[in-house]
Amino acid sequence: MHRQIAIIGSSGGNLYNLGGKEPQKLLDEILLQMESAGLTCIALQFIAAQTSMDSAKDTTGAALYSWNISKRAPVIIAEGTLKEVNQAAQRLDQEIAEQIDLGEIEGIIVMSADPENTNRRAFEAAARHKVPVTGTGGTSMAMLQSKGVQVISASGTTGTTNRTRAVAFVTSLCKHWRMPYRPVIGGAAVSADSTASGTSPWKRINIRGIMMASLPGFIGMALILAASKIPGLSQLTAVFDLMIKALPVIIAVIAAKQISELDEVSIVAGIVAGVLSVEGGIIGGMIGGIGAGLIVHYVFRKCVEWRFPATTVNIVAGGVSGLIAGLFVYFLIAPVALAAGESIRYLIETLVSWSPAFAGLIAGILIWPAIIGGVYHAAILPIVLLEMERTSNSFLGAVDMVGLVMVSAGITLANIIAPRDKGEAAVAAPGFAINMGFGTFVEAAYPFMFSNKLVFVGAIASAGLGGLLVGMFEVRGTAYVPSFLGPVTSNNTVGFLISMAASLLCSFLITFLVNKMSLYRDSKQTISM
Incomplete structure (x- = not known):
C-alpha cells in the first residue's frame, strides 16, 4: 500500500x-x-x-x-x-x-x-x-x-x-x-548490509577512476613548477611545495565521494581523512579516502536509522568518519604507504638507470597496446602519478606525451593534409587540435590505426622512436598539458622537444605515405575498371 x-x-x-x-x-x-x-x-x-x-x-x-x-x-x-x-x-x-x-x-x-x-x-x-x-x-x-x-x-x-x-x-x-x-544513493538503493551488485560501497572502489579524477591536481602542480622557472616567478616554488602536500587530500576527497556518493558529507569526510593522511603520500591519501568513503556510508545509514536530526547526521557522518579513517592512516598506515610509494619510484628509476634508451624504447613500443588493452589507466597512470608526486614530472609521463599524444597528432595531421577521402579530414581535424591544444584524446587516431595495419604498426614504431629518445635524453615530463607546455614542464626542454618532434614527424610521414599508396592503388583499380 x-x-x-x-x-x-x-x-x-x-x-x-x-x-x-x-x-x-x-x-x-x-x-x-x-x-x-x-x-x-x-x-x-x-x-x-x-x-x-x-x-x-x-x-x-x-x-x-x-x-x-x-x-x-x-x-x-x-x-x-x-x-x-x-x-x-x-x-x-x-x-x-x-x-x-x-x-x-x-x-x-x-x-x-x-x-x-x-x-x-x-x-x-x-x-x-x-x-x-x-x-x-x-x-x-x-x-x-x-x-x-x-x-x-x-x-x-x-x-x-x-x-x-x-x-x-x-x-x-x-x-x-x-x-x-532502502535509501537511493548514486542511482541504486542501498542498505547497511547491501551486497547486491552495484549497491555495496565496497564495489564502488575503483583505483583507476580515483586516479583519473585526481589528475587535474597533478597537472596543476606541473604547471606551477613550469611557471616557477620563468625569471621573476621563482617564488612559485613555495606554491609548488604546498601543492605536493595537497595531493593526498585531493585523492582522499575523490575517493570518499566516489565510494559513498553522499555529496558534501563525503567531501568533508574526505578532506578530514586526507589532511590526516598527508604524511603517507598519495597512497596514504588513497587509503584514507577509501576508508572515509566506506565509513561515512555506514555511519550515515545508522544515524538516520537511529533518528538523529539531519544536521547531526551530517556532522557525525562527515566529521567522525573522516577522523576515524584519517587517524587510522596517520598512526598506522602512513609510514608503510610512504615506503610503498618510495619503493615504486625507486624501482622505476633503477630500471631506467640500467639502460635509459632501452627502457624508453620498450615503454614506447608497449604504450599503445597498453592503452588499447585497458592496462594504461589501471597500471601505468598510477605509476605516473606516483612519480609526479615527488618532482611533478615522470619518465612514463614523458613517454606518454611522445608515444601517445604526439603519435596521435602525427596520424591525424596526415589525414588532414592527405586523407584517403574528404570525410577522414573532417574526423581528424578535431582530434589533432585536441592533441596539440590539450595533450589528450589520443583515441582520435583509433579510426585510422584500426582501419589500416600499416598505420597501426607505424604508430607503434613512432612511439618506440619517441621513447628511445626520451631515454637517451633522460627526459622526465608529463602529458595532459598543451603540447607547447610539455617541454617547459620537463627537466630537459630541448631533449623533450626533439623527442616530441621525432614521434610526430615519424607517425605523420608513415601515415602520409600509407594514404598516398592507398589513393594510388584505388586510382589504378578505377582506371582498370
Missing part, C-alpha cells in the same frame, strides 16, 4: 544556500527517495524565492510549485513577486487542508514552512487529524510542535544537503509506519 504524502515549504533562509535556490533538484531528490520507499506525492506547495527568505521583500521575485497529478511531477503554477506568489500559495494551502480533511494525505514533509500564514490551514488540519509530520527549519518546526501538530522528527537545516534531508524525511515516515526503506 502506497502512503500519500504532501510536501510543504519554501526555499527558506539558510535552506536557500543549501539547495533551496535550486528547487527542482531539491524536490527531485525527495521524490526519488519517496519512490524507493513506496511513498506517493499527492500534493505540493513550495515557494521558491530568488533570494534567501532572511532578506526577501514583498517585491522579491518568486515562483510557486504545485503537484501535477497527470504528469506526476512538480510544476510552476504561479510566478511574480513574493507577495503575489504568497497569495496564490494561500489558495493552494486551502486545497491541501481540504485534502487532509478528506483523508487523502497521510503524511507531510516540511521545509522552512510558514505555519502562521501561508501554510496555516494545512497545518491546522494536520493537527486535527494527527497526520505525522517530518521536516527541517528550526523555527517553523518548533512552531508546528507548539500548535499540536504530530511532529515525528524535526531538525535544523545547517549542515544538511538535499540528499541527507530527503533520506532523513523518508526514513522518519517509514519508521513511523514500520515500512521497509
Whole structure:
C-alpha cells in the first residue's frame, strides 16, 4: 500500500544556500527517495524565492510549485513577486487542508514552512487529524510542535544537503509506519548490509577512476613548477611545495565521494581523512579516502536509522568518519604507504638507470597496446602519478606525451593534409587540435590505426622512436598539458622537444605515405575498371 504524502515549504533562509535556490533538484531528490520507499506525492506547495527568505521583500521575485497529478511531477503554477506568489500559495494551502480533511494525505514533509500564514490551514488540519509530520527549519518546526501538530522528527537545516534531508524525511515516515526503506544513493538503493551488485560501497572502489579524477591536481602542480622557472616567478616554488602536500587530500576527497556518493558529507569526510593522511603520500591519501568513503556510508545509514536530526547526521557522518579513517592512516598506515610509494619510484628509476634508451624504447613500443588493452589507466597512470608526486614530472609521463599524444597528432595531421577521402579530414581535424591544444584524446587516431595495419604498426614504431629518445635524453615530463607546455614542464626542454618532434614527424610521414599508396592503388583499380 502506497502512503500519500504532501510536501510543504519554501526555499527558506539558510535552506536557500543549501539547495533551496535550486528547487527542482531539491524536490527531485525527495521524490526519488519517496519512490524507493513506496511513498506517493499527492500534493505540493513550495515557494521558491530568488533570494534567501532572511532578506526577501514583498517585491522579491518568486515562483510557486504545485503537484501535477497527470504528469506526476512538480510544476510552476504561479510566478511574480513574493507577495503575489504568497497569495496564490494561500489558495493552494486551502486545497491541501481540504485534502487532509478528506483523508487523502497521510503524511507531510516540511521545509522552512510558514505555519502562521501561508501554510496555516494545512497545518491546522494536520493537527486535527494527527497526520505525522517530518521536516527541517528550526523555527517553523518548533512552531508546528507548539500548535499540536504530530511532529515525528524535526531538525535544523545547517549542515544538511538535499540528499541527507530527503533520506532523513523518508526514513522518519517509514519508521513511523514500520515500512521497509532502502535509501537511493548514486542511482541504486542501498542498505547497511547491501551486497547486491552495484549497491555495496565496497564495489564502488575503483583505483583507476580515483586516479583519473585526481589528475587535474597533478597537472596543476606541473604547471606551477613550469611557471616557477620563468625569471621573476621563482617564488612559485613555495606554491609548488604546498601543492605536493595537497595531493593526498585531493585523492582522499575523490575517493570518499566516489565510494559513498553522499555529496558534501563525503567531501568533508574526505578532506578530514586526507589532511590526516598527508604524511603517507598519495597512497596514504588513497587509503584514507577509501576508508572515509566506506565509513561515512555506514555511519550515515545508522544515524538516520537511529533518528538523529539531519544536521547531526551530517556532522557525525562527515566529521567522525573522516577522523576515524584519517587517524587510522596517520598512526598506522602512513609510514608503510610512504615506503610503498618510495619503493615504486625507486624501482622505476633503477630500471631506467640500467639502460635509459632501452627502457624508453620498450615503454614506447608497449604504450599503445597498453592503452588499447585497458592496462594504461589501471597500471601505468598510477605509476605516473606516483612519480609526479615527488618532482611533478615522470619518465612514463614523458613517454606518454611522445608515444601517445604526439603519435596521435602525427596520424591525424596526415589525414588532414592527405586523407584517403574528404570525410577522414573532417574526423581528424578535431582530434589533432585536441592533441596539440590539450595533450589528450589520443583515441582520435583509433579510426585510422584500426582501419589500416600499416598505420597501426607505424604508430607503434613512432612511439618506440619517441621513447628511445626520451631515454637517451633522460627526459622526465608529463602529458595532459598543451603540447607547447610539455617541454617547459620537463627537466630537459630541448631533449623533450626533439623527442616530441621525432614521434610526430615519424607517425605523420608513415601515415602520409600509407594514404598516398592507398589513393594510388584505388586510382589504378578505377582506371582498370
